[in-house]
Amino acid sequence: MDPATLSRILTAETLAFHIIWATIGVGVPIFICIAEGWGIYKKDPHYILMARRWTRGFVITVAVGVVTGTSIGLMLSLLWPQFMQLVGHLISLPLFLETFAFFFEAIFLGIYLYTWDRFKKPVYHWLTSIPIIIGSSLSAVFITTVNAFMNTPAGFEMTKEGELTNLRPLEAMFNPAAPSKIAHVLSSAYVTCAFLLAAIAAYHLLKGKRNVYFKKAIKLTMVSGLVMALLTAVAGDLSGKFLAEHVPEKLAAAEWHFETQKEAPLILGGYLDENQEVQGAIKIPFALSILGKGHPNAEITGLNEFPEDERPPLYIHYLFDGMVAIGTYLILISALFLILLWRKKKAAWNPWILRGILIGAPLSFAAIEMGWIYAEVGRQPWIIRGIMKVEHAATTADHVGVLLFLFSLLYIALAVIATSVLIRLFRNNSPEQELEERGIIL
Amino acid sequence: MQLELIGITILWTFLYGYLIVASIDFGAGFFSYYSLLTRQEHIINGVINRYLSPVWEVTNVFLVFFFVGIVGFFPDTAYYYGTALLLPGGIALLLLSIRGSFYAFANYGARKSRTYLFLYGMTGLFIPASLSTVLTISEGGFIEKRGEEVHFLPWELLTSPYSWAVVLLAIVSVLFISASFLTYYAFKAGDKKAMEVLRTYALSWSGPTILSSLFVFAALSQHNMQHFENMFGLAWMFLLSLVCFLGAIILIWRRRALGWSFVLVMLQFAFAFYGYGISHMPYLLYPYVTVQSALTHSTMGWALVISFIAGLLLLIPSLFLLMRLFLFSAKYVRGEPK
């Protein structure tokens, strides 16, 4: 394989791995903060314990997030030297700001971890969780602006010789793709972590544990989970509107929408036959026009308007569908649970509901992966849309294959070891034991 | 000041910061493992862990800051170094990843594992070795431009005495910096036993530090005469560095003012590091890339400088808080329950 292909595989693999831990890094601090704050406010030690236990797991995942993030940061220069050379002129501002966000987060994470009982007032300790949230969410914001720039480059002019002039770094950072993308990336990270934490508690309840600790955890995460799931859908809808206006080929490829037309239907599932005809799909009339432009009569650009060699691969349709289906599922299950709970129905704790919450966690991670692969593959063949193609950006050095092999091993090892360390950490020290040790009365 | 000077000063300062904090961390990992082998771990590990646990992530960010910053201020370096350093850079990265994650696994995880500590300890020596070769490569002679393509010459690097001298210096300095800091930290913790063990480490690595730096001078004069002559012009900096070193050793030897002795060690490396850096100017990669030729557009450059200043305003108070809580809090350092 040529270096460009290998670089793509290595980049995709590293990012797909990083995003799992990064998502946890962005989302979990919010819940730690909510739990500790609520616990202090309600004087309920259960919630404080929740925050403590979540933090303990969080450090392990942060560590993997940090090392894989460092990898991807350096790899961008190693694997995509021309890309970074160009981008260095244009978009290094958010990358640079991101490191400050990391700094901020890292410093306060250290403080938060080791000062549980050091302050006279617990509120002070709780306050140190705020900078962690700011730091991690801002790092997601900044990196997302870089990614958004790759989709809709802005803030410069290009001369005929390909020289960049009249640079406006802030405009490059707040390019047209940035707002909807930031909203969607953040909200999806939050909803994913809500389901991750809910799933852990659901798992214990399903295993027959009776402690209210777990029920409180589920209530807390599902209330926030529903809010975040709704926000994610709204933000996803905004992303769709953004695409229809600025990157129509991506939306068209995801929707198998070939001819420009009004009253465009949304296509779910299905497959393409030899003649590129859509078969076996569910068609929702007008829905694509509504998703794209907010109006059933609106015109949506079709894929045929674009030169053949600038069309993204068509399999992204399934990724888009998968993401939307999961998004809908997350809203439904959390709403169902909360309605039952609100109506004081015992059924809220029915094993089937719990199982439904449990699988919400892997599903949301799947949605994150599908969403990113859709966003990235949907940009093909461009690395920076309209400016630089992927093959012109890749390194020309040999040995990418060796690195691909070594890093694949590393990621497998990290995944296995991190999981087993986490399992051991929590199994050796169950919440019931901790409640007893800390003298919390049930 | 000109933009390129501001840029390189910022970056060099962060690299210096990384040199100090990472050395402490790398060395600590090694001592931790070494003490396990010599069955002294119960004496010194408490001190090491109390310092490292809250700060290891901060250490990593210094490095991230440096490589993000250099691509920001000098985008051409991404092209040259990126292409040339794929393999060595990739390996350094692999080692860093192993180290970071295993630190967390060993410390926050459920049990101490010998394997984790071994990985953690040994990577602490290999990482500085592999990172320091980037400085070696910047001296020129290991990257060649043929037409439009950039090529790395690994064989030249592996057979160059200069390159090995730098590797040696890097490893030895890591151990020296780390030991002298931990001596001070153990002293603050009032942990006499640990302090004595660490003090002998510091003293025994001091001689090799000086010897290997002389070795580097000698090898550089063979490798890049122009740079060597520039350094000669800055001889006073290197002499000051030597004076600081001697002062530090005397204090450690006499068990006096250990805090100041560590400040002297920091100054020793500051003088040498900035002396090296200044004499290296204006080249980022000899003879292809200079700070002027690689500089980003000035709008971006100033945007970076402004954001840097804003960032510092945020960071300095936070770092100060971190130090107050973990470095200068006598209670914490002693490991007393609160």
Ligand code: HDD
């Ligand atoms: C839990 C995760 C999750 C869920 C439930 C959804 N998404 Fe999503 N989606 C993402 C996670 C995600 C993501 C990982 O955050 C992506 C990848 C790149 C990006 O900007 O966000 C994304 C991208 C993305 C894009 C492409 C943006 C671009 O390429 O610029 C669109 C149009 C949508 N989403 C739309 C939706 C809609 C209409 C949903 C309906 C509920 C939805 N997403 C649910």
Ligand code: HEM
């Ligand atoms: C801010 C974040 C991101 C940036 C800056 C970024 C950048 C890149 C770059 C430089 C490439 C290689 C060039 C290309 O093939 O287009 C790439 C490809 C890819 N990335 Fe991303 N990426 C980001 C997020 C992600 C995430 C989180 C994932 C996965 C979960 C992902 C999945 C992929 C995939 C699958 C490819 C390969 C596409 C293909 O070659 O067909 N990306 N990305």
Ligand code: HEM
């Ligand atoms: C090209 C894409 C990316 C690059 C270059 C990158 C770079 C990095 C780096 C260097 C770190 C380690 C920082 C440290 O030392 O503390 C890191 C961690 C992190 N990354 Fe990424 N990243 C990328 C994609 C993403 C995406 C898409 C997100 C979020 C949606 C994200 C969110 C985070 C967060 C929150 C952390 C902090 C680690 C944690 O707290 O878990 N990153 N990233």
